[in-house]
Amino acid sequence: MPATQRPRSGNRRDEAARQAVLHAADDLLIEHGFGALTVEAIARRAGVAKQTIYRWWPSKVEILLDTLIEDSDKRLPVPVEKPTAKSIRAYLHGFAEFLIQDPAGKVFLALLAEAQHSPATAESLHKRYLGPRRDRECDMLAGAVAGGTMPPGQDLDVTLDALVGPLIYRALTGRETPRCLIDKCVDDLLDLRPQSEC
Amino acid sequence: MPATQRPRSGNRRDEAARQAVLHAADDLLIEHGFGALTVEAIARRAGVAKQTIYRWWPSKVEILLDTLIEDSDKRLPVPVEKPTAKSIRAYLHGFAEFLIQDPAGKVFLALLAEAQHSPATAESLHKRYLGPRRDRECDMLAGAVAGGTMPPGQDLDVTLDALVGPLIYRALTGRETPRCLIDKCVDDLLDLRPQSEC
Amino acid sequence: MPATQRPRSGNRRDEAARQAVLHAADDLLIEHGFGALTVEAIARRAGVAKQTIYRWWPSKVEILLDTLIEDSDKRLPVPVEKPTAKSIRAYLHGFAEFLIQDPAGKVFLALLAEAQHSPATAESLHKRYLGPRRDRECDMLAGAVAGGTMPPGQDLDVTLDALVGPLIYRALTGRETPRCLIDKCVDDLLDLRPQSEC
Amino acid sequence: MPATQRPRSGNRRDEAARQAVLHAADDLLIEHGFGALTVEAIARRAGVAKQTIYRWWPSKVEILLDTLIEDSDKRLPVPVEKPTAKSIRAYLHGFAEFLIQDPAGKVFLALLAEAQHSPATAESLHKRYLGPRRDRECDMLAGAVAGGTMPPGQDLDVTLDALVGPLIYRALTGRETPRCLIDKCVDDLLDLRPQSEC
DNA sequence: TTGTAAGCGAGACGGTACGTCCGGTCTTCAT
DNA sequence: ATGAAGACCGGACGTACCGTCTCGCTTACAA
Numbered sequence: 001m002p003a004t005q006r007p008r009s010g011n012r013r014d015e016a017a018r019q020a021v022l023h024a025a026d027d028l029l030i031e032h033g034f035g036a037l038t039v040e041a042i043a044r045r046a047g048v049a050k051q052t053i054y055r056w057w058p059s060k061v062e063i064l065l066d067t068l069i070e071d072s073d074k075r076l077p078v079p080v081e082k083p084t085a086k087s088i089r090a091y092l093h094g095f096a097e098f099l100i101q102d103p104a105g106k107v108f109l110a111l112l113a114e115a116q117h118s119p120a121t122a123e124s125l126h127k128r129y130l131g132p133r134r135d136r137e138c139d140m141l142a143g144a145v146a147g148g149t150m151p152p153g154q155d156l157d158v159t160l161d162a163l164v165g166p167l168i169y170r171a172l173t174g175r176e177t178p179r180c181l182i183d184k185c186v187d188d189l190l191d192l193r194p195q196s197e198c
Numbered sequence: 199m200p201a202t203q204r205p206r207s208g209n210r211r212d213e214a215a216r217q218a219v220l221h222a223a224d225d226l227l228i229e230h231g232f233g234a235l236t237v238e239a240i241a242r243r244a245g246v247a248k249q250t251i252y253r254w255w256p257s258k259v260e261i262l263l264d265t266l267i268e269d270s271d272k273r274l275p276v277p278v279e280k281p282t283a284k285s286i287r288a289y290l291h292g293f294a295e296f297l298i299q300d301p302a303g304k305v306f307l308a309l310l311a312e313a314q315h316s317p318a319t320a321e322s323l324h325k326r327y328l329g330p331r332r333d334r335e336c337d338m339l340a341g342a343v344a345g346g347t348m349p350p351g352q353d354l355d356v357t358l359d360a361l362v363g364p365l366i367y368r369a370l371t372g373r374e375t376p377r378c379l380i381d382k383c384v385d386d387l388l389d390l391r392p393q394s395e396c
Numbered sequence: 397m398p399a400t401q402r403p404r405s406g407n408r409r410d411e412a413a414r415q416a417v418l419h420a421a422d423d424l425l426i427e428h429g430f431g432a433l434t435v436e437a438i439a440r441r442a443g444v445a446k447q448t449i450y451r452w453w454p455s456k457v458e459i460l461l462d463t464l465i466e467d468s469d470k471r472l473p474v475p476v477e478k479p480t481a482k483s484i485r486a487y488l489h490g491f492a493e494f495l496i497q498d499p500a501g502k503v504f505l506a507l508l509a510e511a512q513h514s515p516a517t518a519e520s521l522h523k524r525y526l527g528p529r530r531d532r533e534c535d536m537l538a539g540a541v542a543g544g545t546m547p548p549g550q551d552l553d554v555t556l557d558a559l560v561g562p563l564i565y566r567a568l569t570g571r572e573t574p575r576c577l578i579d580k581c582v583d584d585l586l587d588l589r590p591q592s593e594c
Numbered sequence: 595m596p597a598t599q600r601p602r603s604g605n606r607r608d609e610a611a612r613q614a615v616l617h618a619a620d621d622l623l624i625e626h627g628f629g630a631l632t633v634e635a636i637a638r639r640a641g642v643a644k645q646t647i648y649r650w651w652p653s654k655v656e657i658l659l660d661t662l663i664e665d666s667d668k669r670l671p672v673p674v675e676k677p678t679a680k681s682i683r684a685y686l687h688g689f690a691e692f693l694i695q696d697p698a699g700k701v702f703l704a705l706l707a708e709a710q711h712s713p714a715t716a717e718s719l720h721k722r723y724l725g726p727r728r729d730r731e732c733d734m735l736a737g738a739v740a741g742g743t744m745p746p747g748q749d750l751d752v753t754l755d756a757l758v759g760p761l762i763y764r765a766l767t768g769r770e771t772p773r774c775l776i777d778k779c780v781d782d783l784l785d786l787r788p789q790s791e792c
Numbered sequence: 793t794t795g796t797a798a799g800c801g802a803g804a805c806g807g808t809a810c811g812t813c814c815g816g817t818c819t820t821c822a823t
Numbered sequence: 824a825t826g827a828a829g830a831c832c833g834g835a836c837g838t839a840c841c842g843t844c845t846c847g848c849t850t851a852c853a854a
Contacts, residue, residue: 011846113314166363512707513628561760
């Protein structure tokens, strides 16, 4: 695992070292929790010098943000193209599962937690993750309104908090989200038109 | 400020020292954030020896929990006695405000955050705060059902997550909760009977 | 060797830890040279936390000075009481041997060297070691003058440099000092009266 | 100062870079002491890549040795041609001044010091500087003996240590050498014949 | 005339040690 | 017995240099 035979890179940034750091951070968070996520431990695990980490990341939080951004778009894309009642509901179910099951979900929760302790983390998390993602989620709902799936006249941002807040709070308190919670929220708050199936 | 003239205590637990520690922890959290909340700093500020802290509290988290429990019942009691549509709605509005405005709200958010990093914190937080409080909130809704204010047949625990989750998520992300969000949730999810005013 | 069963000390300075540090520093200097004499290595070898070292010594130089002062008075006392031609000559022979053979001699040379690199070391070395020792050496010569062994009228400090300088320079350049060098200097520079023997 | 407009060199060793390194090392030693004399600092100051230094010098000590050898023959040549009592005495006075005043004298002291910490430095210093210079100094005294200025029958190497040791020790301990010290040593140890003047 | 080989500035890399900070345990002594 | 004081071991922090390496450029010599 310590990437013994990684070729030296010379003058340019060593992509292999970057990957090793991201994976080491991810793995340590999952295996031993945020408390064990020290820069020294990441360096040790990645087989990388501490300075190599400090050269490229201002803090361990930014490392986690990098992994989160890379992973979360892969595992849980926001269905912005022609969203339907079905795809929106599926997105929320996927979101609930992502938070509980996916390593990247754990990373997100850890970052959201750390943001409470450090304003710098809060700002990074918003600028680099929450903001852009929320924009796409708004686009999703706006697409649903435009397509006639959803009635207009709601503040989409607030609506999203109402939908997503419960999922996140359940995850933060270590409890799975039952499907009925999501369905209840979707049914009561979104008032989607053709939701016959699902 | 470091409680200079507190009289020495002798052989019973020193209540003044206990208060000094609780206030010091509270103040440090508010003034400098969770990052500055070290046991050494608390001891310094409270004018107390480190050992006095470790003798009575297993960790700084338990100190915060003590302050949270003491404060939150005072500032935000759960209206379990004959809850009405009005009092339930007021409770949720009060909760949103508590999270943003009240020092104890900050303590709660900090503990909820810390619980993500440490399973021991998570367990304490549930056993000593979240569990009991949630029980009383369930009683509140159960009282509303019994009084005919709310229709029966819902899982009250899940319903509470749907109501409270958005408020907490807004607070965690540093945004105030608009009244319309709460009202929308209450209206759509609770289906309360006599909600004429407000 | 790492002093495993040293009893914990509590409120007062731990004398065992102090000794362990001094010995570790001494040993490391002798065994691996000044280059290997890092604070981390001393701490490791002494079985002591780094902070314990920084608490009591401002730098590794002061550690060495402590060992030097303790040792050099034991191994090479200055014969201030009724010095004779014989005892003065013996002192210089002893000094030459001290520099080459004695661990404390190595410590002295290392400190004299380090003083070239750091003004702070130079000052400490003078104030705590060279100055006091030179005072006693002057007393020695002054006693010889008073006792009629040595003619008066010389600057004793300068004379001592002429006697001691060659020994130190030989030691610094890694060459033993032949007895004839010392005898030549003593005979030519000191002009001692009853030097029949030796 | 960092030699901005030095032309690139191409295929052969860049003499300008060599000079820049030597001067940078010299200047840093004088201005900020041996502690600040890191390879990185030299490279920075000389406007040269670290690798250029490592390509041509095995260590910073060899850089200093290069400057020392170049400078010390210029500033303080050994009077090997027909040495007289006057020229020998002048050489020793010049040596004392060289050690205190001349930048190259500081370099010498620094190297002599560093030699205590590192055997490799000691060896280089002897082979490249101390040995050859001592040979010429022996030649000087041998010339004096041959010319009748000095009586024969002494070990010249040992005599030189007796003459030079005090000067070096004074310099190492940061004290100027009074003229009387040198004169006393020359008079008492060398027994030069025609020393009427000076 | 054009490879090609070396020197060069630049700087990333794996390491080691720095000096500081805090955590949690322990002992001493005064109350 | 309690509590203030504070020494202790352990270990992470972020920084500075170490000595090695690769890159892309420039230049001089050889083919």
